[in-house]
Amino acid sequence: MAKQSTSRLKLNAPLGRMPVLQFIPPAELTVDPSYQRSIDATDSQALIRSIAQHWNWDLCQPLVVSRRLTEEGERLFVIDGQHRLEASRLRGDIAQLPCVVVAYTSAADEAASFVHLNQRRRPLKALDLFKAALASEDTEALAIASALSDSGLSLAPHGNYASWAPGMVSNIGGIQSAWRKQGEAASRHAMRALSEAFEGQVLRYAGTIYPGIVAVCREEASDGKIEERRFERFVTMLALRSQDDWRSDVMLEQAQSSAGYAESAAAAIRGAWRRATSGNEQPASAGARAGTGAALPPFSGRQWCDQCDQQVQYGQACLCRDKHCTIRRAAA
The missing domain is CATH 3.90.1530.10 (Conserved hypothetical protein from pyrococcus furiosus pfu- 392566-001, ParB domain)
Known part of the structure; x- marks a missing residue:
């Protein structure tokens, strides 16, 4: 030995x-x-x-x-x-x-x-402070943690995305800010949209994308609710592009406007959503980009795919790599 x-x-x-x-x-x-x-x-x-x-x-x-x-x-x-x-x-x-x-x-x-x-002396980060607030049973922290869990998201253990599991988020500072400014209803919709649009992915750029998502959800949920078909359409628009693509859009908007990243994210994703909902009502193809026109899905929610052996969303179907995926063929 x-x-x-x-x-x-x-x-x-x-x-x-x-x-x-x-x-x-x-x-x-x-x-x-x-x-x-x-x-x-x-x-x-x-x-x-x-x-x-x-x-x-x-x-x-x-x-x-x-x-x-x-x-x-x-x-x-x-x-x-x-x-x-x-x-x-x-x-x-x-x-x-x-x-x-x-x-x-x-x-x-x-x-x-x-x-x-x-x-x-190392200053405490927002993630550390939020975990401490959870441990002290702070009312707001508990409500946010519950909303994350309900949306299929979880709190990342640290800021190193390389070892995160899919669905983990560390942008708790931005999430808390949106919870206070945009409201609980819009925040819950935004968490669900983030979770469903990038399901199964490590959410490396959630901190950059989330402010834009919650801004759209705030506008759509004027009475606290979003019509399910429009919500599915919004999730599809997000899912048809990668996190890196959305991040590039936000960075470009920030460079052009010199605004903060939260304002730039809101402008970039809100603009894409307005372009997506102002076109015709034909379903978008798998290669469509968010700002080129309509993205109205042929179905809302999830449908069962025998080939994938799971419930599949329209946005997931468009990106599915299995050419035999029954839902993908229906989406195309």
Whole structure:
């Protein structure tokens, strides 16, 4: 038997001095403006007010503080936690703050520590925040997760599409935004359209395409519902082209209009849908492009194909590679 190779992690000697945990009154803490970021900006002030208004000890992590000897004597400088410090001062009822106090030899060492702390801090992505909201049983997150499941979609475990299963989505930020702005009904229709149009595919470009799909669904579902035949026609229009084709259309629209990607996706797919519904009422062939005319399917919903041995949609039938597919022959 071949000997298994093992690798051991080479450990460097620990640096610095072990910190001390102390509870310190806010009045005794200060910041060094030579390396600290300014908190005068609007976004910083908004964050400070929000922390102060919704102060939660469960969320108050210890501040990182340096004990430095100055000409005025020993002083305590906050390296990490400036917004929490200012929020506590704004409230006026926070008697002390938990602090990890470290003894640095100079202000330069403090600044270097400040840089390291901020470089190593990885901001949470929308997908991470949504999973946390689910775990905390947030009402909106639970409703969105339920709608995804009802549509045959699921939440991707991470942002690397190369290892996703078909039907997984990670564009949860865009989905949440549409849920709030376009409404639950339009969002549910859009999720179903995305799922059915690209069924069996890894949804690599869902984040780019989805805003356009939900924009059309919002217009079509004025009373919360979309007529099934028109919905099937819309799904067919989407299915007759690849995700990459739709992404190219969105990118082209964005380059021409200089609008945001959500607005560009809405303009691109809405324009294709209007062209598809303004032509004649003849069924589209398998090679038809979305913007060249009508795409009215000869049937709505799903029909059973004995050759494929499954329920098949019209859009799937047009793209089926089995030349003996009975539904494909009917669609042609």
